[in-house]
Amino acid sequence: MKVLVLGGPNLNLLGNREPEIYGTDTLKDIENWVNGLFSQKGIQSDWFQSNSESELIDKIQSAKANGYDSIVINPAGLTHSSVSLHDALRSFDGKKIEVHLSNTYKREEFRKIKITSSASDGVVEGFGKKSYAMAFHYLSELS
Ligand code: DQA
Numbered sequence: 001m002k003v004l005v006l007g008g009p010n011l012n013l014l015g016n017r018e019p020e021i022y023g024t025d026t027l028k029d030i031e032n033w034v035n036g037l038f039s040q041k042g043i044q045s046d047w048f049q050s051n052s053e054s055e056l057i058d059k060i061q062s063a064k065a066n067g068y069d070s071i072v073i074n075p076a077g078l079t080h081s082s083v084s085l086h087d088a089l090r091s092f093d094g095k096k097i098e099v100h101l102s103n104t105y106k107r108e109e110f111r112k113i114k115i116t117s118s119a120s121d122g123v124v125e126g127f128g129k130k131s132y133a134m135a136f137h138y139l140s141e142l143s
Contacts, residue, residue, distance in 0.1 A: 001042055001139060004068040005031070005132070006056055007049035008076030008085075014101075022101050023128050030129045034136055041140040045072075053078055053085060060088040070095040072135045075116045079104075082115055089119035095142065097135040100125035 007027055010017060015026035025033070031047045038045070046068075050056050056078070063071060071092055078085050079100070089096055096119065103126030104111040117123050122138070124131045 001044070001069045001142065002067050003043055003045040003070045003072055003136070003139060004059065004063050004066075005045050005047040006059060006071060006073040006075075007047070008053075008056060008074060008078045009051040011049050011074060011076050012051065021107075025129055030132055033129060034132050037133055038136045038140055043136055043140055045136075053082055057084060057088040060085075060092055063092055064094065068094065070097070070139050072097050072099060072132065072139075073116075073120070074099045074101070074132075079116050080111060080113050086116045086119045089116060095139060096120040097138065098123045098125075099131040099135050101128050101131060102126060 011027050014022055015024060015029070027047070027049055035045060048059055060071065071089070071094065073089070073096065075082065075085055075098065098117050098120040124134045127134065
């Protein structure tokens with residue numbers, strides 16, 4: 001199974017960004033850790049982060065043509081604002097899992113508004129980098 005892992009705005013700052021909330025791993029650290037766990041379990045993944053909503057939408061639109069079976073996405077702040085990202089995800093015909101490092105329900109009220117989440121098959125949040133591993137675990141059982 002080929003998985004596209006997408007990361008939204010500010011996730012490029014992981015490691016330094018509010019480490020008490022997001023941990024001290026960089027996104028690259030998380031990528032390497034998850035790939036180490038799952039590359040022998042039938043999952044090949046490509047990770048792409050952007051601060052640009054349009055770049056993320058372009059990646060989703062071209063995902064099928066580029067051979068991806070599934071998308072794991074942490075839309076970051078766009079979770080709470082982006083109808084366009086929601087619509088792009090709906091157009092992807094494959095498994096979709098939304099992940100969050102933090103438990104957004106324990107945070108500010110505005111984070112409880114989830115525009116993108118209903119476009120995915122499921123959501124894993126609140127377990128730090130293990131949120132990604134849980135999403136991959138689910139996908140590995142399908143492949
Ligand atoms: C986040 C949660 C979002 O509310 C926030 O805007 C992020 C990160 C998470 O992974 O916990 O940037 O998606």
